Amino acid sequence: MSSIIINKAGEKDLETLQNIGIQTFSETFSEDNSEEAMKKYLEESFTTEKIESELANPDSFFYIAWEEDNPVGYLKVNSGKAQTELQDETSLEIERIYVKKSHHGKKVGQLLYDQALETAKSLHKAYLWLGVWEQNERALSFYRKNGFVEFDKHIFVLGDEEQTDLMMKKMID
Template sequence: MTSIIINKASFEDLETIQNLGIQTFSETFGESNSEEAMKKYLEESFNIEKIKAELNNPHSFFFIAWEENDAVGYLKLNSGKAQTELHDETSLEIERIYVKKSHHGKKVGQLLYEQALETAQQQNKAYLWLGVWEENLRAVNFYRKNGFVEFDKHIFRLGDEEQTDLMMKKILE
């Protein structure tokens, strides 16, 4: 395997982020949800205007994992008011670590997580937090392995279905 490079995303990466988001979300959650619910979520969450606004938000940060010229995963971080919940100035939210299924088990997620950790430390954040679907055991175990602990739960809506996300955080030294 060639080495993975993590680069901060810019506005020129808009379509790459959109395509990665659609592909990785579909690969991860498509089998567990109805086609109709997935279609609606993907259209709402990964449309060009929404991604444009997120890229323009000074409190959100995107990083793309590249294997040569192939984008294989991405990371989205939120601070301050860009956070989906909490809005704690001392925290940084990991909203997404998405990796193509072809690259699961190849440490891409770990590299993206390490980028999140480095960004939090550069910004002098006290902790990282995230929400992860309780049935996504691969992700839950990944975060536990990296020192995250559950502190709450919240509801994530996908179509008409309510799913429970575990809210997890890691205190930074």
């Protein structure tokens, strides 16, 4: 495997973010969810207007993991009012770390997480937090390995289906 480069994404990366977002979300969750729920979620979450709005938000940051000219994963973090729930000025939310299935186990997720941690430190945040589906054992294991602990739960709606996400956080040294 050639080396992975993490680059901050901007408006020019909109189509790349849409494509990799749809691909990685589908690869990760299609087996465990109905086709209708997946279709509805993907159509609502990755519209050009929604991604443009997220890219334009000064409190949201996107990073893409590249292997040569191939995007293999991405990260979205939120600060301040862009956070989906807590909106604590001392925290940074990891909203998404998604990696193509072809690159699972190749440390791409770790590089993206390291970027989230670096971003939090540069913004002088006290902690990172996120929500992860309670049945996503791979992700739960990854976050626990990186020092995250559960502190609450919330409902995540996929299509018309309600699922429970575990909310996890990690204090920054």
